[in-house]
Amino acid sequence: MSTYILMRMLESAPSRYDRGIRLLTLGRLNKAYDRLTSLIKQGQKVLDIGCGTGALTIRAALRGAEVKGIDINPQMLEIAKKRLNEANLAQNVKLCEMGVAELGSEEPESYDIVMSGLCFSELSEGEINYAVKEMKRILKSGGLLLIADEVVPKSRLKRVINCLVRLPLVAITYILTQTTTRAVRNLPEELRREGFTVESLRLSKMGNFMEMVAKKPEEMTK
Ligand SMILES: C[S@@+](CC[C@H](N)C(=O)[O-])C[C@H]1O[C@@H](n2cnc3c(N)ncnc32)[C@H](O)[C@@H]1O
Numbered sequence: 001m002s003t004y005i006l007m008r009m010l011e012s013a014p015s016r017y018d019r020g021i022r023l024l025t026l027g028r029l030n031k032a033y034d035r036l037t038s039l040i041k042q043g044q045k046v047l048d049i050g051c052g053t054g055a056l057t058i059r060a061a062l063r064g065a066e067v068k069g070i071d072i073n074p075q076m077l078e079i080a081k082k083r084l085n086e087a088n089l090a091q092n093v094k095l096c097e098m099g100v101a102e103l104g105s106e107e108p109e110s111y112d113i114v115m116s117g118l119c120f121s122e123l124s125e126g127e128i129n130y131a132v133k134e135m136k137r138i139l140k141s142g143g144l145l146l147i148a149d150e151v152v153p154k155s156r157l158k159r160v161i162n163c164l165v166r167l168p169l170v171a172i173t174y175i176l177t178q179t180t181t182r183a184v185r186n187l188p189e190e191l192r193r194e195g196f197t198v199e200s201l202r203l204s205k206m207g208n209f210m211e212m213v214a215k216k217p218e219e220m221t222k
Helices: 002-011 014-025 028-037 055-062 074-086 100-105 125-138 156-177 187-193
Strands: 045-049 066-071 093-097 111-117 139-150 197-203 209-215
Touching: 028 055, 028 111, 028 139, 028 209, 045 055, 045 125, 055 066, 055 074, 055 093, 055 111, 066 074, 074 093, 100 125, 111 125, 125 139, 125 187, 139 187, 187 197, 187 209
Parallel strands: 045 066, 045 111, 066 093, 111 139
Antiparallel strands: 139 209, 197 209
16 A cells, blocks of 8 residues: 555645545555444544544544544645535534644543544654654543554565555655655554553555554553
8 A cells, every 4th residue: 555655645635635545545445444433432532633634533423423633734624624514514523723743732531532544654753652642641541542554564575565666656756745654663562562452453465554453451540
């Protein structure tokens, strides 16, 4: 799924983002999002980090959750707002122009679920470290973390193949947008170090896309 690098191009044209991402991922991303959000229950409080045009936010709202979607890109948020209005789901969702760096303003232990799709690969290592600590602080005991993102394959062969496929895409994307994504490294390990338990981890055949459910244990202190 190295095509995720091309997301950066789509993000610079948010009105084409949804159609483009469907084509690029051949529907596989939708399936991953459906599986992850099937864990959300009616009335739960959910935070969507890097909600973009609302792919996960809308699914969570459809399951009856009370959702807050945050993103730094106001144009992506504008499209999310339009989609939520069209689906008559706006009353259950709060959208905020807000970055990971501002997670400190969220109340401790205030969410049942924190979720994020394809956003961690756009964060720096420092931002990821900070996000992990903040997600632990703002999740309730027993709360779930649902993450889908591009990752660095564990096997050397897959890393080499992935790198060869990725390189031209990185170059094209950088030339057109002056930005890129970095496949995420060692997020499950980092979460375990912080005391989370990884409940399930599903990797794509190429090992470059992960779908993960992690849990903040009941007894875990802030
Ligand atoms: C590839 S899009 C994914 C959007 C959506 N989650 C989805 O799956 O369609 C990544 C999103 O992360 C947002 N983002 C990037 N860095 C961020 C940060 N530091 N804080 C919050 N959002 C961020 C981008 O603006 C973009 O909307």
